[in-house]
Amino acid sequence: MIAPLRHADPAGSCGPEDAEAPLTPDVVFEFPYTPEGLPRRLDGMNALADHLTRLEPMLKLGEFTLHAVHPSDDTVIIEFSCDGSGIATGLPYDQDYISVVTLRDGRFSHYRDYWNPLVALLALGGAQSAAMAYAGETANG
Numbered sequence: 627m628i629a630p631l632r633h634a635d636p637a638g639s640c641g642p643e644d645a646e647a648p649l650t651p652d653v654v655f656e657f658p659y660t661p662e663g664l665p666r667r668l669d670g671m672n673a674l675a676d677h678l679t680r681l682e683p684m685l686k687l688g689e690f691t692l693h694a695v696h697p698s699d700d701t702v703i704i705e706f707s708c709d710g711s712g713i714a715t716g717l718p719y720d721q722d723y724i725s726v727v728t729l730r731d732g733r734f735s736h737y738r739d740y741w742n743p744l745v746a747l748l749a750l751g752g753a754q755s756a757a758m759a760y761a762g763e764t765a766n767g
Contacts, residue, residue, distance in 0.1 A: 649674070650735045661743045663757020684750060684759045685719055686711050702727045712749035714759065719749035 655668040655677075668674050687710040696703040703726050710719040721741050728736035750756035 648734050650730055650733045653734055654736045656738045658738065659740060659743045661747055661753050661756055663753060664760055680760050684713055686713055700729045702729065712751060714755070715749060715751045717749045719745060721745050
């Protein structure tokens with residue numbers, strides 16, 4: 627779940643249309659709490675683009691709300707939330723995030739994204755359904 631990209635700029639000025647602008651080409655994303663079957667780490671822009679493409683048919687993301695930004699040297703902690711739903715289930719995806727971001731030359735080079743996997747699993751219909759959808763599979767083959 628790369629929802630934080632909608633608020634990638636610590637000032638909150640980055641929108642979805644320019645979400646890649648603040649990222650270094652070798653950016654690393656980590657998702658420490660991601661469910662089995664979904665990636666825990668993405669290396670580089672190509673991996674990120676593939677990940678976003680895989681998530682698009684799984685989750686409908688609505689409004690994002692930026693709650694707080696905590697800068698400290700080359701690290702920024704961002705607290706935000708979003709609402710949405712699982713596309714296949716229609717169940718809510720109302721998620722809270724804390725993202726720990728490392729900056730290099732004013733751009734995001736490392737992004738650790740902490741979110742509640744239970745919210746994601748509920749919206750996606752469980753661990754098996756989430757893993758199958760991410761792999762591009764359906765329950766019917």
